[in-house]
Amino acid sequence: MQVTIRDVAKASGVSPSTVSRALTPGGTVSPVTRERVRAAADRLGYQPNQAARGLITGRTGHLGVIVPDLLNPFFADICKGVQARARGLGHTVFLSDAERDEGLELDAIRTLAPQVDGIVLCSPHLSGEELGSLGELTDKPIVLLHRKEPGFGCVTADLVEGITDALTHLHALGHRRIAYVGGPRSSWAARERAAGVEAVAASGLVEIVQVGSVAHHIGTPGGVTGAADVVLASGASAVLAFDDIVAFGLMSRFAVRGVRVPDEMSVVGCDDIALAGMAAPPLTTVSVPKAHGARAAVDLLFRMLATPAAEGEQPPQRVLPTHLVVRGSTAALEQR
Secondary structure, eight states: OOOOHHHHHHHHTSOHHHHHHHTSTTOOOOHHHHHHHHHHHHHHTOOOOHHHHHHHHSOOSEEEEEESOTTSHHHHHHHHHHHHHHHHTTOEEEEEEOTTOHHHHHHHHHHHGGGOSOEEEESOOOOHHHHHTGGGTOOSOEEEESOOOTTSEEEEEOHHHHHHHHHHHHHHTTOOEEEEEEOOTTOHHHHHHHHHHHHHHHHTSSEEEEEEEOOOBTTBOTTHHHHHHHHHHHTOSEEEESSHHHHHHHHHHHHHTTOOTTTTOEEEEEEOOGGGGGSSSOOEEEEOOSHHHHHHHHHHHHHHHHSOOOTTOOOOEEEEOOEEEOOTTOOOGGGO
16 A cells, blocks of 8 residues: 555654655754654655645745756756756756747746746846846746856856966966957856956966957857967967867867967866866866756755745855866976
8 A cells, every 4th residue: 555644654753744844845844853754754665745745835846947058068967966956855857958048048937937846047148137037927936056146046156266276277387378268248157257367367477368259069169260260370378268168169170270289289178077088188177066066056946945035135145166177288388
């Protein structure tokens, strides 16, 4: 016979309502009681009826995650991290790929909101004004991942610190003239990384050659070929790319031009996607927390579900550290 919530209550010595709270993420029970109830549920093989629970708690048992480009391995890693954490908290995940389109992002929020308890909105391209108007679409909590905006729970990475570390590394290798190839102007991450570049340039540590912004996606080279040619013509001995995908595009063009990496040009990316370690040569890159950031975003979402922010109160925001991963695409200038 199917194990019921009353069976779990009897086995753990608590009431059925306490069992319900103990098995609901964010439910108000003591850690000792929660552990005792979960142990009894596991021992009996209890499987909660999500539909019935939803009628009692008003929760769906689902979370939404919206990413701008699922072809980009960075966002694939984010999705895996969100799903793993949500599964551990008893929730399933609905995924939407906005295809780098602000209109599709809004459509995804509008469609997902009635079906989920909350949404993780990753690297949205929506303007600050458009984000501020999301309250007109839904009252479900939304956490921004890799985007910071007033009025939202946010999880971001310290991109300025990461860019500073990358440029300091190149300086230590003897590079004094470094090109920077930026990302899409609509991207918050691109603006943060550009701010880091500008801060280092203002310090006088190195000379920065601003190559401009490129939109480079898997299977769509965009302007990266031209950017690589500008880098070569600039006299720079090293180049910092907006992300690893742009760095791969630069390295591909350098190979076509007969320029050896790192012997004749050092290259640094950003994100540390899984492919970075498999490039030829392996890519030096700023590692941005992906799985950790995804877990933090889900945890923040559940915190907001359990304790909604009071009127006028700023939702919690977290900033995670980055670190530089040095591989074979950078070398000392004097070794050439």
